[in-house]
Amino acid sequence: MWRIAIIDDDRQLLQGMKRAIPWKEIDAEWCGEAMNGEEGLHMIERVRPDVIITDIYMPIMNGLDMIERLRGEGYGCKIIILSGYSDFEYARQALRLNVSDYISKPVSIPTMKAILDRTLGQLAEEEGEKLKQNELQQKLELYEPLVEKEWVKSAVAGTSAGICRSEDLPVPYRFWVGTRHVMLGVELVRESRACELGLSDWHLFRFATSNIVCEVALRSFPHFEFTELHGGRSALVIHPPAEMGEEVLQQKLEQLGIQLIDCVRRYLKLVIRVGIGRLKEQWQQIPDSTEEAFRAIDLKERHVAGGYYLYTAAESADGAAYPGAMRPVKFYQELASAIKTSQQTQAQQVIREFTGQLEQAESLSPEYLQMLAGELWGIVAYNLYEVGMVLEDIFPNAHIAKETAGLTEPAQLAEWLTEKITIICSSRQWRGNSKHRQAVDFITQYIHEHYMEEITLGDLTDKVFISRNHLAIIFKNMTGETFNTYLTRVRIEKSKELLLESNLLVYEVAEKVGYKNVPYFSTLFKKHTGMNPTELVK
Structure with missing residues (x-):
């Protein structure tokens, strides 16, 4: 509900406005009144109204001086001038002081209601915009560390081709x-x-x-x-x-x-x-x-x-053993990224570009190609495992060692790897889409960085834009554990580390891993480790 204050040296007008304005209809309430600018300043400081309706001519301090003081102090509420004088100079000053409206007395109630409706509508829009900006700022602050980590990864692997100038470096x-x-x-x-x-x-x-x-x-x-x-x-x-x-x-x-x-x-x-x-x-x-x-x-x-x-x-x-022009780490990283997000076309393009470079290399041994194929298969397995897939489930009868032993040319490697990637990306065994995998990765990282705080799955739903119940199912499917079980395991592992490597007492360790209730912490610790915290440090 919006809060409106009125300042005028005419007591009859004050009482009349207070009775006549349809407060419920405009979703507002009367929050204060004053009879001169000086009283108005004190009242405004005390009640902090959203809208001020004020006269200009008043004893002790006039309305314009009061408004100037308010603006000088950074008070940005909506101000409506209600005056019996329609002087151009007053209007000019009001414009300079960012006054929302300038009304000449007398004013009818329908006119006042229309002006208040318009003013409160502007306030609602501005508040909505502020809320959006605040939410955006919170999201930026939340995701900025993750964006920075991804940038470091791309800089290390050489996949950040777009950033070569020093002035483009993140701050x-x-x-x-x-x-x-x-x-x-x-x-x-x-x-x-x-x-x-x-x-x-x-x-x-x-x-x-x-x-x-x-x-x-x-x-x-x-x-x-x-x-x-x-x-x-x-x-x-x-x-x-x-x-x-x-x-x-x-x-x-x-x-x-x-x-x-x-x-x-x-x-x-x-x-x-x-x-x-x-x-x-x-x-x-x-x-x-x-x-x-x-x-x-x-x-x-x-x-x-x-x-x-x-x-x-x-x-x-040794160029013969490991072609100097080749950049396997960059290739592995690009391929891993494509696989984890099931981007078949991108994966195939990365394979073509890399094997095309291999074909131009001199004295490329079959042993190197076979080693490369083995490395690639291992990387594919790891990245699929991170998103809840087991490579052996997709290729139950594969004889990878035998297949890679027959690779002697880059074109054979490209054909073999492209075929495998096509089968993987078209597999129905993906657990959740890319958004869900990113959400789980974010949550697990958040747990490891904030385990000492009070964390609930409900707190994280707004951060990943997934409902609580749905998020609980996704997390369980992709990690094999509930959110609370995973959080507890992280906390207990960290507490073991603190107990063994520091001189902290049990209650201090409990607080540092997010437990204020020491007996409850001790019970959980024994459940997960088979011993009490005090027994671990003996």
């Missing part, structure tokens, strides 16, 4: 200009432990891996970005200090690689490979360092430490 990454960069690639080894993970476990371990990588990297390098790439691959963009020499940098990178392998093995019981690219002076060269890091893993270039899958890029690429 948070302008510091990349004039800074050195080196890539560290991380690849999850597809051994039995990784293959046994359920879909919800896969999401959980993916976030856990990113947390470990970032926490360990921060000990050695204060400036870096982490991004997930295709399948089981991720990468660190490291920006070493200008004063750090290349020899010292290489040592620190190798130490970091060993620490990452150790920590992921110790805490997650998973095996990773790490590759180190070469140092680059320009941010536009970051994709080159990315390719070098993963090429070092693929070809096992310069094995750094015994007992560790840690490799560093060779000084010069």
